[in-house]
Amino acid sequence: MGRNLFFFFLFFSIFHFSQKPIFVKARINAVNVYRTSAELRNSVNVNFPAGTSEIVITNISDEIVDKSIQINTNNKSLSILSAQYRDSYHSNYLEKNNPNKKRIKDSITTAENLIAKIGIERQTNEKTLELLDKNQALLVGSNTSSVAHLMQLTDYYKTKRNEISIAQLDITKKYNEAILKLENLKNRLKSSTESEETSSEGVIVLKVTSSIAGNVKMDVDYLAENVFWEPFYEVKGNRLSEPLDITFKAKVRQDTGLDWKSVKLSLINGRSSRNNDAPAMSPWFLNSHKKEERPIASYSRRKQDTVSKERNIEEVVMIGYNGFKINENQLNVSFDVDIPYDILSNDEDHFIQLKQIKVPADYKYYTVPKQGAHVYLMADIKDFSKYNLIPGAANIIFENMYIGETRINPDQIDDKLSITLGDDKRISVRKEIINDKASEKLFSSYQEKTYTYDLIIRNNKKETITIDIKDQIPLSKDESVKIELIQSDNADFDKEKGFLTWNAKISPSETKKIRVSYKVRYPKDFSISNLH
Template sequence: MVKINVLAFVLVISNCFGQENYTTTNSKIREAKIYSNGGMLKQSFSAEVVPGKNFIIVNEFGRNRGIEISSFKPDKKITLIKYESYSNNPTLYADKLGKNKKTELLNDSIEVYRKINKDFDQELLLTRNSIGIIQKNQALGNPSSTEIIKMIEFNKATLKNLYLEEQTLQAKIAVNQAKISALEGKRYSSTRNDETKNNNIIVLQVNSDKKQTVNFEVNQYIQEANWRPFYIIKSNGIKSPLKISYKAKIQQNTGLEFKNIPIKLINGSFSAEERPYDLQRWFLRTERDQYVSNLVYQKPKVKSNPREKNIEEVVLLGESNKIAQRTMKTEISLDKNVILPSDVEVTEDLNDFEVTTTYKYISTPKLDNKTFLLASIKDYSKYNFLPGDADIFMEDLQIGTVNIDTNQLTSEMLISLGSDPNVLTKRELVNKETKDLGENGKFESYSYEITVKNNKSAAIVLEMKDQIPVSTAENIKIEAINPDNANYDKSSGFLTWNFEIKPNETKKIKFGFNVTLPKDLITLDIK
């Protein structure tokens, strides 16, 4: 008797640990962090497990998983075996999830209407056969007038009813077919929804030595997620502050809807490992001046965007490796009412504020006759701006898009509000002279005139820039002539004028330079 009881106990234990247990649960997002590229989801779910092998079917887990089995953190002692996407083996897990009741109801309704239409089709066939029989047996041999009248009356009564019945059956079949088509459309949508839903399901395999409730925490890396700052900047004139709308364009492709959860936006790319850079040995590199056809050394030209012209210095003496500066990341918490659907880019408002602003006009007529209006924002770091594009509006008229550059070492940020066609500039080379100095070489003199006209109804402050060339050799002497009260930096050759110009006023600025150089050298690109 004891042996039988022991054997029964062994069988019970064997059955408990030998059977596979399937349980279904739903994952819940606790927090979402979206970086400029990539992101992280914190999720959690609970499941009842029994002794032996357990398959935990986790709904609403999301796509783009990119996680290891070690990322699942249980709060109880179990053995994690593996996880896989439900869509990898749908036939194995379909019965465990249960059939879609909505789809089953749609299938039942479609079958009912198809059965009714089958009966209607049979009735329609009989009706059409009856019409055919009557039409084939209308001929009479030498009929009397009475027989003809009877035949006519029969046709009117019988055929008329048969034709009416035919039309009625056709109409009923058409109505039912329309209902079937509508139901099939709903079934198709339901099936597609099931497919989408199945893509968000994983199956986690675990072993447990006892029956228990296990809580899981998961940090899930999101590959397909990103956000970028975006601004709308409005100005109502140079006497009013800037109105700035700070926005974020956000996208995530997890297959889940982010709703009623903490969502944080973080600048920079997500990286599981961030370390500071190490300096390497710096070997000084130099270049020889390049002379072509015995001409003065010229800096190689670089193709650039015509909208991004800058006055540059003449000489580049060496090169060095650049070390990128890393800054601490900025974190922005969204309102909990924000909803982020999957696979759709959305724009969310972050902040709206007015910024006390000073305005100034800047012109470099050597490069372009346009005069640009710039807005200066002092202590801009307190607004937590990040680099991004901005739509610029002047007096409710969109004038273009600029890039907000926050990587500046000064406390002032300049934002270009576009060119003002009411401030005109013109630069001309008005005089050029060349003299022979004999064995000492030759002498060249250049004179310029810049004309500025303010067609606006208000006075403006204008900063205008030009330049004097910089010598690259001891035997080439350059002297600035009559810089007309400019701030002249001899090391760079830059000339800067700051002055006020009244409404409808025209100003003329004159300057020039002299060059003494050997006879066998020719100056280039002076205009």
């Protein structure tokens, strides 16, 4: 009796744990798109029996990050024992569910084996022909004792070569037919797969247990790679008396292996090739040292340059717009797109227009003659934080002409945001050295150099312009090196940074000249490498 009871429970256990897997297809409902990845939010409905079951969730991206899988359900009677991603799922149950697919797969295997065998036979014949041709050449060049023997060998060569060549034609025909059949079978398999509306062979296998049978809805979320998005602006201006027309777009592309159809998108946190950025200046420190010392590059300058570059690439603030719901937490800010979108898995850019706004701006011109003979048209936007802008590339179009590309960077501490609208060729600028005002004096213990130059700006436009002109004089961290500003024509002088700034109004066809003169005094045994 006890033995019979043991076999009963053993049979029950085997039956209980070998139930047919439950296959369900995941549907992507929403996608949280990060800059280089995305969280795919799926849902499935499962009918499950009492006891332990294996649930196979299909339509899972091959780009999944395994550790990110999250399964959620409100059914308290169902416990999830494990969740594991597999790039494919092979099972007798699966093949029984689609016998036609199994037959096609078996035929593909047979066709591949046949092609391999034909390939071997064709290669063997090719080697035989090579050997025959090689021996024939040896026979022709050898001293054969008998003409009859030579004729016999020649006839054999002709007969055998003709036989193998004809066989090769037949083999090649069979090979091409087999290749064509294999391609047809693969196309049939693809059609069969598409008819089942499966887009990926990846699956998530769940082991679950429940005290009662029932139906449950599960949320299946995971992170997938090979997804990218970046902000993109189009800035249009017509006249200096009109506001800027700024269109904000998102450029999204993905190659997860799954097409996103009618999904709710949330763009989260997240990053030009003509360079149209107006130059920025850094303080200019002299490299001074005694003449017997070896010049050393200024660490301070290098460090400042590095900091400046690092600051330029910081892009960490997200935005929200009208037509989008803004969500903010301690880590990031996101905005949710109201309209469902289709984003195909083709690694091509998909543009989503998010917002178009008119922004009042103060227009002015800006030039740094030391860094080039360019005059840039700038648009200054006050209270820019209320427009929820984030760093991104921008195409500039002014007076219906494409100017180039610049960057919008609102991550700054200034009270206004400046956007470079382009280089205006109708305003000319140059720096002219005044040699007769330059001097170099040598005293008993020190030497003194004086530098004088003019900044010349001409307005060739038909209207008066307002322009900011920026220049600089050197600084020194060595107390024995003294710099004195002699003339600056009423510049706004930042002594700490050495910057000189002029704000001028220049009438049409007017030329404005600004003179700058400074003196550098340093010990006689010093040499300065970057003074110019």
